[in-house]
Amino acid sequence: MILIISSSESDGHIAPVAAELSRRGEDFRIYDPATYPASSTVTIESARGGTKTLLSWDGTVLDLACVKSVWYRRPGELAISDRLTTEEGTWLRLECNHLLRSVWAGMCACWVSDPQAIRSASIKIPQLKLAADMGFTIPRFTVTNDVDSAREFISSCHEGVIVKVLTNPFIAYSDQWCRLYTHLLSTSDLDKIESVRFGPTFLQEFVQKAMDVRVTVIGEEVFSVGIESAEFKQAQIDFRRVEIYDLPHTVMALPEHLSSLCIELVRRLGLRFGAIDLILTPDGQYFFLEINPNGQWYWLELVTGVPLTRSLCNLLTNGLNARKGCR
Structure with missing residues (x-):
């Protein structure tokens, strides 16, 4: 069983992955914590040798012991009742978050990626220090x-x-x-x-760039796409200022040592996925800017055909057999 934890309505990455898993005949469920506690339930019971955790929503009752692989994408905000006072709602939100973190931490599964690792890896300064210590060039x-x-x-x-x-x-x-x-x-x-x-x-x-480079690491695979933003005035500093589909994209191969560094950075951060932003200078030097442990990637596949959905589904389905990541 594969569990996808995200909002399928607001995240355009869910549909293509769900379609590919369905095509492969894989058993999966999509759960959004934004339904908790209003319209979904979590029940943890003591049992021999540990605990049993049941997750119930939309007519589905899932024993989390059956889940061998989890894609933790972008869950929505908790559904706290408006019948509570502000103070009560604040307290209950903390309780709910504590419970869900306990549930996720107790699962023996292949995580893409572990929620705690995602939170830790999102802290900007330590990731920059780690990247520099590993040998990336940073501004x-x-x-x-x-x-x-x-x-x-x-x-x-x-x-x-x-x-x-x-x-x-x-x-x-x-x-x-x-x-x-x-x-x-x-x-x-x-x-x-x-x-x-x-x-x-x-x-x-400021570092002059020839192009932005988005590197997507999925497990042990590295996919690099150059985004030719330097020729567009509004995109020269931040390519998000323009419509991304208007910028030319090119699938490219990183130097081997840099590709290995990207895989190792993701591993050291405790992740199985990472969206890494680099810039390539006119003289051919690469600078590391940041890693987003849960960044966007599907637009790269739509524009260039780079097989990111396939790679992610391979990682999730292989986790069913390997059961890697048990804590």
Whole structure:
């Protein structure tokens, strides 16, 4: 049995994987924790030699001991009753999250990837340190709320400085959502340098690029796609500013040592999947920017035909036999 933990309605990655698993005749279920506790139940019972955990939703009752492989994609937010006070809802949300983390941690299965590993790997600074220690080349950076330190770093970067977020790129205002893109510091930004003191500011030395490179690691397989963003003004710093399908994509082969580094980075982070962002400079040098342990990938397959769905399904189905990842 393969369990997919995600929202099938809001995540376009679920349908192609489900279709491929169905084509192969694999037994799988899709569960979204956004139904818990409003319309799904979790029951844990003591049993000989341990516990028995039952997950029930939409007429399905699943004994999690039968699950040999799990794809942990992007689960929705918990469904906490609006009949509770704000204080009660806050408390109950913590209780529900604690229970679900206990359930996932107790499963002996092949995880793609383990939820705790995903959370740990998402922390930006340690992943950059690990990448540098392993031999990736990374741009110089500083994270600070000290205005003088920020000025000093900016002055030392003669080609320019970009500013980016550490975690969530969205700000929710009362009437709209605002997305914070990575951008090159301008003169008007420098006029507001005092705002650095409000909180951690992630500054990174600007590196001229020939193209962005998205590397998708699935198990022991590496798939690399070059995204030719340098020729598009709005996409030169952050290719997410333009319609991604308008940018030329090219399937490419990484140098062997770099491909091996990508696999090893994913392994050291305790993951079986990783979306790694590199940039390729005009002189042929690769710089590591970040790894997203649960990043987007299906658009790469739609644009280039690179077989990511097949690779992911191979990993999930092989986990049925190997039962790797038991903790």
